[in-house]
Amino acid sequence: MPSDKSPRGSLGKTLEDARRDAGFQTLSTRLAYSNPWTALREDIIVHPNGKQGLYGIVERGEFVVILPMHADGRITLIRQFRYPVGERLWELPMGMWETKEDVDPIELALGELREETGLRAGEMIHVGSMYQGAGYSNQKGHVFLARNLTRGETELESTEEDITCHDMTLEAFEALIRDGDLKCMVSLAAFALIRAKGLI
């Protein structure tokens, strides 16, 4: 799990420095819960206006989400059952590094794509980064576009065995969104970022 002992923010400041510079004061912090994937830290803070309050922060490791684009213009989506919401969702391949820290996001993206879809990417473009839910979580995601694809075997973890892969045109993908059938926020956001960059 990421620790907020002294991580560096985007401006080279520590998280602590950034908060102080914005007028926030952290009076105390305690780890209220943790499992191998998710921790919950509870801070007692003073807001810039002087008011004291509790801030619960969901701490999770960085993740990657990949849009795999084939030479014929088709893309590969997956479907999987998501236990927290009780639905089988359409998604782009994605994953979070659970065991190692300081892993290169590109390595993670190559690995997750291969494991979930069997696709090997000759080109993995880092499109940008985003925060999953900055109001309550520190989790950061990296968006990738994968190209020069070749297909091999999937390497699903035992808990991912229900994942199915589906190749479709960009038009079919956009129809899924338009019809309300693609409900995964991560996939929607990744698509917006890739599109804004003019990459598809």
Added chain:
Amino acid sequence: MPSDKSPRGSLGKTLEDARRDAGFQTLSTRLAYSNPWTALREDIIVHPNGKQGLYGIVERGEFVVILPMHADGRITLIRQFRYPVGERLWELPMGMWETKEDVDPIELALGELREETGLRAGEMIHVGSMYQGAGYSNQKGHVFLARNLTRGETELESTEEDITCHDMTLEAFEALIRDGDLKCMVSLAAFALIRAKGLI
């Protein structure tokens, strides 16, 4: 907080039914943590392949995110400091109903838009719904497009006092995304949904 005692899924099934139909078995569930906004439930489950495991689920109430579109084609974004990530982010107005349950998302959207931006919407279009992070959370978001806008005073909560509002063209908004300056996944996803529907 939402309870998973007997919520109805999108197919009219209870969450419990949907999980069982997908081959998952919930052996036990316990509330491991809660504050007024976030709870963490820890389930011991049996996967369809028979393997037993722990599933930590972050439970949060539904939220709304609103893209306010003015008659001249400009849209309104906000900036606010987000304590969990230590950065001041560009975002669309958004909010979560903290106190009431079973609130109409349109009412919530009208209220959040008014509070954060001072904008009153004559038209509030429900564009679609999405899951914040279906792999670890039950949180659902509703995307709205607000039109027929008139400007009044903001009604910021005391902890939102640092919020600033910014009108900009759609081109400027897309440039923010393209340049990597818009890092809020919720805002990116909402934009993708609204765009796919052909509403902007």
